[in-house]
Amino acid sequence: MNDESEVSFYRYCRGHDGKLVAVDVARQNGRVVPRFSPSITEPALPHDEEESEEYRELVEEVCQNLNPTERRTWLQILDGRSLLDIAEEEGVSRAAIYERIRGNSKGQGGMIRKNDYCAIWWRLKNKVNQHI
Numbered sequence: 001m002n003d004e005s006e007v008s009f010y011r012y013c014r015g016h017d018g019k020l021v022a023v024d025v026a027r028q029n030g031r032v033v034p035r036f037s038p039s040i041t042e043p044a045l046p047h048d049e050e051e052s053e054e055y056r057e058l059v060e061e062v063c064q065n066l067n068p069t070e071r072r073t074w075l076q077i078l079d080g081r082s083l084l085d086i087a088e089e090e091g092v093s094r095a096a097i098y099e100r101i102r103g104n105s106k107g108q109g110g111m112i113r114k115n116d117y118c119a120i121w122w123r124l125k126n127k128v129n130q131h132i
Contacts (some may be wrong), residue, residue: 015040065114074111074118075099 013036015021028036062078063071076086087094101122103110111118 013040062117063115066111066118070100070109070111070114073097074115077121 010019011023013023016039021037021040023040024035024037025032027033059075063074073090075084077083083097084094087097090097100109101111101118103113112122113119113123
């Protein structure tokens with residue numbers, strides 16, 4: 001079989017849900033190549049209405065004792081967003097985000113004081129020796 005017939009022979013593949021999906025072909029640099037739709041190459045994102053009870057319990061657990069602003073910040077941190085990106089999105093300085101996490105000098109607030117998961121993340125992020 002030549003290269004062109006191999007590509008055009010397989011015209012279907014299985015999607016993430018297991019259903020058959022047609023595969024189109026295109027010419028690229030003179031060769032016939034398969035052209036997959038994003039529904040095949042990208043994972044399906046869960047919808048809010050499809051969140052399981054177990055997922056909601058997990059979110060409540062990792063966000064315990066946090067107010068809505070701290071909760072939003074913490075969930076973004078868990079999603080891997082940088083503190084600078086979070087600050088820019090919320091229209092505050094990066095120092096304000098750090099203060100939200102650590103608390104202020106008057107001993108008020110602080111995500112790491114309110115939530116054990118935040119405290120563990122903070123220690124790991126800053127490599128604080130917890131055995132001193």
